[in-house]
Amino acid sequence: MDFRELDRLNRRDLLRGTAMLGAGAAFMQPLPLLAQAGSMSDVRKAVEAGKDASIKRLRDWIALPSIAAENRNMTEGAAYMAELAKDAGFTNVEIVPTDGHPGVFGTIDVGAKRTLGIYFMYDVKQYDPAEWSSPPLEGKMVDRPGFGQSIMGRGAVNQKGPEATFLAALHAIRAAGRKLPVNIVLVCEGEEEIGSPHFRQIATKPNILAALKKCEGIFIPMPGQDSSGNVAVNLGSKGIIELELVASGEKWGRGPKKDVHSSLKAMVDSPAWRLVQALQTLVTKDGNTPAIEGWFENVRPLTEREKTLIREAAKADNDEAQMKQALGVTHWIDNLSYDDALIRLAQEPTVNIEGLVAGYTGPGGKTVLPGRAVAKLDLRLVPNQTRAEAEKKLRAHLDKHGFTDVEVNVSGGYDPTEVDEKSSLIRSELATYKKLGVNASLNARMAGSWPGATFTAPPVSIPAGHFGIGHGSGAHAPDEYYLIDSTNPKVAGLVDATMGYAEFLYTLAAIK
């Protein structure tokens, strides 16, 4: 799964294109927090004094890429994460073994009334240095037009940059001689980029579960500002199952077990046609609505409040034309209006074909009858669907249609999540953004997916979300970057983003 999916604002920047950023900036007002420091001036001074150390901390971390898919630096990455936590003041720091790669857990207990959970990932996505304009492990400073000087490197925004920024806030509060206003519980995993297959083992380890259950809520640091400085507060996200649907002569007991000459089609069954026939039962003729038996049984339609939020956001954005152009799309499904398309985006579960692979895939043709055909699918789930329910229903549907031999190989996924906008977590986010002068809109439901259900579902059952100002982009892509010195008066650089996390802790401590 990819956190990129969460990054609605970066997506919006992508859609708008960077061409307009220069012109737009001239009309913008600076962030209030750029102009004044108020009661947090001592912390701000400490943040500024610690800036070079913060940058070095991020660069050193980028230089040690942990990649679960490649089993690369996993032990080293967990140990490094544990040291980062200790340096920031966490105690009882523990490397948590799992059936996969280890996680890290730590707490800061200052005897405060409230406790905040923080979710970190220490792993990063694979990368190919040849595709980068700057070496991906060097974290060099580069200028990003419309934003400013940024650190470029793998993990810069996804997720080491914002995580290091959060740690910088803890360092600064301590350096300012203050006690933290809230207790903090830190849970980290090293398998986010492969779909968090063992994260539940970490979160439900008895001592960690007990600590999490004390939290008001938990968030992952995320630099959520687009080029206009706006952020969105997500009130939930779709779930996802990623899987391969496989038709093969091997399992079918018909057709060939390997590729054979295509002239044999007249006497030999075809697993590729079997896949096509199985696939087409999964959706309506237009390919837009799941047709798997019972799929909508537990689907909760959006509430009027949620629909209103979506309509308001669409109105505020008014970016349909740019979005269509950026996506290369001329019509939404069923020729819906933009509002209705965005409502559909949030509301509907989907069955998407990510990829098709069978037989000969090179240039031109080759006269083979493939022994195996694969459709890579992702199925987006909405509340109150669950992964377990969906997997069971997909299997039952295929079986009922006679495709008992068609394999469903699930590689990963997340349940959908929801978080109450009345929770102290979300109210604290909104209050902090307001204090920072950042325009925040409520996003009823992300169409993307993240591991938040580990927190929102039993047994943890706490609100979970994302918080942060600042900016970065290029998650999973070459030239990933994280903004350090902003030249855009609406967008926070490293110092202001650090202050954002500090402000959040005080806001949560005090929220009614």
Next chain:
Amino acid sequence: MDFRELDRLNRRDLLRGTAMLGAGAAFMQPLPLLAQAGSMSDVRKAVEAGKDASIKRLRDWIALPSIAAENRNMTEGAAYMAELAKDAGFTNVEIVPTDGHPGVFGTIDVGAKRTLGIYFMYDVKQYDPAEWSSPPLEGKMVDRPGFGQSIMGRGAVNQKGPEATFLAALHAIRAAGRKLPVNIVLVCEGEEEIGSPHFRQIATKPNILAALKKCEGIFIPMPGQDSSGNVAVNLGSKGIIELELVASGEKWGRGPKKDVHSSLKAMVDSPAWRLVQALQTLVTKDGNTPAIEGWFENVRPLTEREKTLIREAAKADNDEAQMKQALGVTHWIDNLSYDDALIRLAQEPTVNIEGLVAGYTGPGGKTVLPGRAVAKLDLRLVPNQTRAEAEKKLRAHLDKHGFTDVEVNVSGGYDPTEVDEKSSLIRSELATYKKLGVNASLNARMAGSWPGATFTAPPVSIPAGHFGIGHGSGAHAPDEYYLIDSTNPKVAGLVDATMGYAEFLYTLAAIK
């Protein structure tokens, strides 16, 4: 297209596996032509005397690979082919320009009563030296267990080896001081491996057309013996259209023009689903019978005679178990008996998926909604279907089902062919095999395809087929080889295969 498709006997060897060859050979009786030379003893002596020169001729030819797909050595290959023809006694040798790569034409007019056409290809398939156990351009002698010493190289069997063997027969007849018993018309192309897109331009050039129309028939030299020494005489072959079916946001005007994030599926149409829905209209639910409107309109069912030939061949072969094992198949379509499956193989037109390619095709998954999806299809045609008719009906079918945007990109193909078993060409083949003591069966219709329709259809309208003894294998694959010194008493090496072509010329000249 690939001549490999024609090589039913090599396929049969492949199916049987080479393990049984050693054991089988002990019980075999030697070919009559190995034991006696008769009235052709002077020619045989000349063939034996010319053997080293024949091998050198083949090796030198292999060292100059002409590959149309790579535009490699095409001018040089045509010039070399012309020299080979001249050396073998052809006059009026002409390099024939086309809109693609050139062909070669030549004749030997000895004032005989009858004229024979010979079809050559001077091009070869692409190759990757890394996959070969012997350098593919060196034509080294290697031992092939169960067969004997063979020349290994690209083009060895497909088609330079058998073509050079035919030329060796012409050299030997001349060296023996004889006049050819028939006139010969040679037509060569250099684009067989890319589907003969311009071959019709060669065959219908006025002087070439006039020469071809004088021929009793035309054949391509092909070493047709399996490990038991048996050959098949093909009475026709299916046609083929190779094409890509493409669904894209670009053409559809719906969905994205490029790959976008898969979460957008809820508001954006999917070209991959569009492809699946279009595909599934092309065949019956079981994937085995074309469902394209009007597809069977001109299909001529097999005659009782043709069915009888197939049943007899199946009975003689009795290789169902080995064939199933080699193909990795446990059931034929509809659980047909072997006889009925082979009848279906010859009789039915097919729509085969060669390959599927869309979106992300690497390991694991990637959350994209592809902007384009491609199915590589081959459609096998039977008499009296034609390529032109089939292309028109496929387009009309897709349009009628609303898939006007789904592209049909045809890359090549051949019409089906038929040749009368009463033609002098086929009767001469059978008589020659009989004289050589080679067991020949009539093959009612090849499920594979070849450019023979250029000859059998108007305006040329002459019988066309394949002839030859000897052995080779590995067309289009690494370690392609052609047998030179046979250790299998049932299978002809170079000298006997050369004599086979010489005998054919005399048989055709004398046939009633």
